Amino acid sequence: MKSVKTPWTTGALLICTNCGKDISPETLKPLRENGEPSENLKKYLKSALKKSGHDKDIRVMTSSCLDMCDAGRQSGSYIPVGHLGKTENGNEDFTLNPAEDREVVLRFLNSKIIENHK
C-alpha cells in the first residue's frame, strides 16, 4: 500500500443513499426537487462550496448505508482529513431533515473550513 495525500484539505462528508427510501414525500415537498434526496443534498452542498471557493476543502460524497439509520431522516458522517484509517474516530456523525437542515449542514462544513484555516 502506498500513502497518498487527499486533494481535499479539511474533510469529507459521506451522505447515505439508502436513507431516502424512508423519507416521506411530504418531508421533501418544500425542496421542490426530483430525484434521490442524498444526491440532491450532495449537489446542493457541492454547489454552495464551489460558489464560496471552498470546493477543494471538503469532499462531499454519497455512500451506501452508514449503519446509522434513523427512519425518516438523512444520515451523514463528516470525516476530518488525517483521521481516515486511524483507530481514533474523529468522525462527527448526524442525521438530518433533508428539507429543513441543508443550511445547518452547510454552516457546519463552513465552520470546519474556518477551523482548518486558523
Ligand code: FES
Ligand atoms: S439507511 Fe442510511 S444510514 Fe442506514
